[in-house]
Amino acid sequence: MASLFEEETTFFADLILPVPIPSLFTYRVPREMSGMIKVGARVIVQFGQKRVTTAVVAHIHSNPPSKYQAKYILELLDDEPIVTKRQLELFNWVSEYYLCNIGDVLNIALPAGLKITSQSRIQINPEFAHDDLLTDQERIVVDEIKKHQTLSYEEVERLLQRSNITAIIKSLVGKRAVILFEEVKERYKPKVVRKIRLNAAYTSNDALSKLAGSLDKTPKQQEILLKYLSYIPVYNNPDLNQKGLDKSIFSQDDNVSDASLNTLIKKGIFEQFEIFISRFDDIPASNAVITLTETQKIASQQIHELFTEKEVVLLHGITGSGKTEVYIELIKQVLESGLQVLFLLPEIALTTQIVVRLRKVFGDTMGIYHSKFSDNERVEVWKGILDGKFQFVVGVRSAVFLPFDNLGLIIVDEEHETSYKQHDPAPRYNARDVAVIMSYMHKGKTLLGSATPSLESYYHAQTGRYGFVEMKQRFGNAALPTFELIDTKKEKKSKKMKNEFSSVLIDHLKLNLQNKEQTILFQNRRGYSPYLQCEICNWIPECANCDVSLTYHMKAGEVRCHYCGHKEEVPRTCPQCGSTQVKTMGYGTEKIEDEIHSMFPEARVQRMDLDTTRAKNAYQQIISEFEEGGIDILVGTQMVSKGLDFDNVSIVGIFDADRMIHFPEFRASERAFQMLTQVSGRAGRRAEKPGKVLIQTSNPGQKLLEKIINNDYEGMYADEIEEREKFHYPPFTRLIKVTVKHVDEATSSKAAKILADKLTANLGASRVLGPQPPLVERVRNQFLFDILIKLEREKINFKAAKSFIQEKVIDILTDKTLKSIQVVIDVDCL
Numbered sequence: 001m002a003s004l005f006e007e008e009t010t011f012f013a014d015l016i017l018p019v020p021i022p023s024l025f026t027y028r029v030p031r032e033m034s035g036m037i038k039v040g041a042r043v044i045v046q047f048g049q050k051r052v053t054t055a056v057v058a059h060i061h062s063n064p065p066s067k068y069q070a071k072y073i074l075e076l077l078d079d080e081p082i083v084t085k086r087q088l089e090l091f092n093w094v095s096e097y098y099l100c101n102i103g104d105v106l107n108i109a110l111p112a113g114l115k116i117t118s119q120s121r122i123q124i125n126p127e128f129a130h131d132d133l134l135t136d137q138e139r140i141v142v143d144e145i146k147k148h149q150t151l152s153y154e155e156v157e158r159l160l161q162r163s164n165i166t167a168i169i170k171s172l173v174g175k176r177a178v179i180l181f182e183e184v185k186e187r188y189k190p191k192v193v194r195k196i197r198l199n200a201a202y203t204s205n206d207a208l209s210k211l212a213g214s215l216d217k218t219p220k221q222q223e224i225l226l227k228y229l230s231y232i233p234v235y236n237n238p239d240l241n242q243k244g245l246d247k248s249i250f251s252q253d254d255n256v257s258d259a260s261l262n263t264l265i266k267k268g269i270f271e272q273f274e275i276f277i278s279r280f281d282d283i284p285a286s287n288a289v290i291t292l293t294e295t296q297k298i299a300s301q302q303i304h305e306l307f308t309e310k311e312v313v314l315l316h317g318i319t320g321s322g323k324t325e326v327y328i329e330l331i332k333q334v335l336e337s338g339l340q341v342l343f344l345l346p347e348i349a350l351t352t353q354i355v356v357r358l359r360k361v362f363g364d365t366m367g368i369y370h371s372k373f374s375d376n377e378r379v380e381v382w383k384g385i386l387d388g389k390f391q392f393v394v395g396v397r398s399a400v401f402l403p404f405d406n407l408g409l410i411i412v413d414e415e416h417e418t419s420y421k422q423h424d425p426a427p428r429y430n431a432r433d434v435a436v437i438m439s440y441m442h443k444g445k446t447l448l449g450s451a452t453p454s455l456e457s458y459y460h461a462q463t464g465r466y467g468f469v470e471m472k473q474r475f476g477n478a479a480l481p482t483f484e485l486i487d488t489k490k491e492k493k494s495k496k497m498k499n500e501f502s503s504v505l506i507d508h509l510k511l512n513l514q515n516k517e518q519t520i521l522f523q524n525r526r527g528y529s530p531y532l533q534c535e536i537c538n539w540i541p542e543c544a545n546c547d548v549s550l551t552y553h554m555k556a557g558e559v560r561c562h563y564c565g566h567k568e569e570v571p572r573t574c575p576q577c578g579s580t581q582v583k584t585m586g587y588g589t590e591k592i593e594d595e596i597h598s599m600f601p602e603a604r605v606q607r608m609d610l611d612t613t614r615a616k617n618a619y620q621q622i623i624s625e626f627e628e629g630g631i632d633i634l635v636g637t638q639m640v641s642k643g644l645d646f647d648n649v650s651i652v653g654i655f656d657a658d659r660m661i662h663f664p665e666f667r668a669s670e671r672a673f674q675m676l677t678q679v680s681g682r683a684g685r686r687a688e689k690p691g692k693v694l695i696q697t698s699n700p701g702q703k704l705l706e707k708i709i710n711n712d713y714e715g716m717y718a719d720e721i722e723e724r725e726k727f728h729y730p731p732f733t734r735l736i737k738v739t740v741k742h743v744d745e746a747t748s749s750k751a752a753k754i755l756a757d758k759l760t761a762n763l764g765a766s767r768v769l770g771p772q773p774p775l776v777e778r779v780r781n782q783f784l785f786d787i788l789i790k791l792e793r794e795k796i797n798f799k800a801a802k803s804f805i806q807e808k809v810i811d812i813l814t815d816k817t818l819k820s821i822q823v824v825i826d827v828d829c830l
Helices: 085-097 102-109 136-148 153-160 166-174 205-214 219-231 238-243 258-266 294-307 323-336 348-365 375-386 397-401 431-441 455-462 488-493 503-514 589-599 618-627 657-661 668-680 703-709 713-726 745-763 798-813
Strands: 012-016 025-028 042-047 051-061 116-124 150-152 178-186 191-198 270-277 312-317 340-344 366-369 392-395 407-413 445-450 467-471 482-487 518-522 531-534 551-553 558-560 567-569 582-585 605-608 633-636 649-654 692-697 733-742 768-772 782-792 822-827
Touching: 012 042, 012 102, 025 042, 085 102, 085 397, 085 431, 102 397, 116 136, 116 153, 136 150, 136 153, 136 166, 136 178, 150 153, 153 166, 166 178, 191 238, 205 219, 219 258, 258 270, 294 312, 294 323, 294 467, 312 323, 312 455, 323 340, 323 348, 323 407, 323 445, 340 397, 340 431, 348 366, 348 392, 366 375, 375 392, 392 397, 397 431, 407 431, 431 445, 455 467, 455 713, 482 488, 482 503, 482 703, 503 518, 503 589, 503 649, 503 692, 531 551, 589 605, 589 633, 605 618, 649 668, 657 668, 657 692, 657 703, 668 703, 668 713, 692 703, 703 713, 733 745, 733 798, 745 768, 745 782, 745 798, 782 798, 798 822
Parallel strands: 312 445, 312 467, 340 392, 340 407, 366 392, 407 445, 482 692, 518 633, 518 649, 605 633, 649 692
Antiparallel strands: 012 025, 012 051, 042 051, 051 116, 116 150, 116 178, 191 270, 531 582, 551 558, 558 567, 733 782, 733 822, 768 782
């Protein structure tokens, strides 16, 4: 029997903090929490001198840290884990694979609404009794605190009408007049609806009659009662009263007095109460039936068969082949078996149409998760998965970090899309690749879908690592669009070009408007024009922080940097020579939109790019308007190429195809094929309305254009894979890009050279390329140098190589002669 005087075991918890630190931190568990705290729960801890932050419990044990005194956990936020053990396993994998801190992973995985914010506040020290020691401004602060009990820093700034109050606060603390403390707030707020209902004492017919009579002398109050009864007929069904009526119904009525309503509440005639509601209940749902075509049935059956032997299957279906219907059939089957499903889309632009289609089938059992949702909406999806409300979630790349515990299937639609790759901040993960690992951890399956698969995925399918299914027929027997290449050199020679528009494109636009059919115009560059230039001295406005020209945005009347966001007013004259001849050069979506208005003033034109879709519902509004026929011509960047399905689009016009094809990057041909094929696929989606694609190019004889016209993915793949093997690029190698940054160019160059030499000494000169400056050498006032590391898939231990790279990066970061150097590691860079 244990001694009565035996000491209780002291518990410690290793915590993941959402900060860029390389290890877990150990904190002491207070006795009162020892039987309650669980792995995966959130806690509040002090980190550093003043900062209070949210952390997640990774391990619980009884071993105190050897290098520092463990602080106590301040507060336990969750009775049950909010992060699952499988999630913690995934966070560790992402941290190790992408060479980042696990705190970086938690920071991006956990919705902001589940993190705690801390704000310093000031209160009076109860022992202070020396007002005579205070200055006039200090006395103002102290008197105000006495009125309100506490004040925040911001409130003191407003009170004194000055931005820097540090000296005053420091003086008050020094005089022991005030105490600083951290007020902790949880960001998530459930959606609350205020309602009112009739006091139960008045729900009988007799009581109602007496009440109405007693209000004869107060007609405004009587009117409120009658209005309530018109919505809630208590006299017919008293049980309806329990649900009550939204208070907003009265506040929105100009004829209703708020004061009269509040009087009725004070008298106890009405009761006011609140209910928490989901933010997603207002999305309409119906039970639509999906009927597969024979081609779709065959594809679905093949996927099922391949899943018996393969973890991953690639579905290569041409644009308009009906991949979504196949996805829906698979999702239904997995959900019926009691498992969860995650459907990944590369961008928010895709969610608008597809969510509506999926809602019709799955109703409110489906959650939606993307960055245009508020913090609170994302928290509701997170908690909805934990509570079992959402078995099926549609989301963008961050959805891979949601708390699933029983995933049966992950679908990655448009798996080739670069939007699945996060570039900043860390972790620089690819959601497609993380989805494959995540599915494996859950013993589930992954379906990758695309009309133009990435070369890596197609290679894995061709070599047997992935299963492979093809759909080569368009849904509803719709034909693929026909193509016409327009030689802009010839058009310019014969003076048929009107600004950026060829005569052929103009003629087709006229005809389409006459036929009341819709057109999509694609230019993968936003703004009015890429830059301005003085015609006298060739001066070009450049960003003060980055080595790029500023893009002209006509409607905003400014030039902007698309790297750092720097803005300037449009110069009226050239600052270099004083000339007024500063002209626009090149063109973006805004200029195309403007020129269409000039040529076709009767046309209804809309633009869809980053500038017009910043608001939460902007995508949905534009797409809905286009779908309903309210827009004749839609001008857009790559957003218009993403899986959108419109019945009435018969023409797609493509500008500046040559720039995409000849971009100086090893994936340029693959990406140009993908983008041009995808945007072309928006035309002629119905059998009765054939589509046509017009590509403006200065070189119609280019080999890649021929393959796009013939929808020859296999031919493009054969050419590219041969080049990749010859020059040691993916899928035959893995690429890691290491970028060194510093405000001083010489320091950045020196550090990059030292790091490259260290890497070359072990990995060899053939595997380490650089350092060299990227296309944009300076971004946000930092000079960049890139080192590209190529590691063969079969010949080198990838994990060991990454550990070596990380070790050498740490050497550079801890070198005292290279102060303030930043190093970014991008594994599987795109």
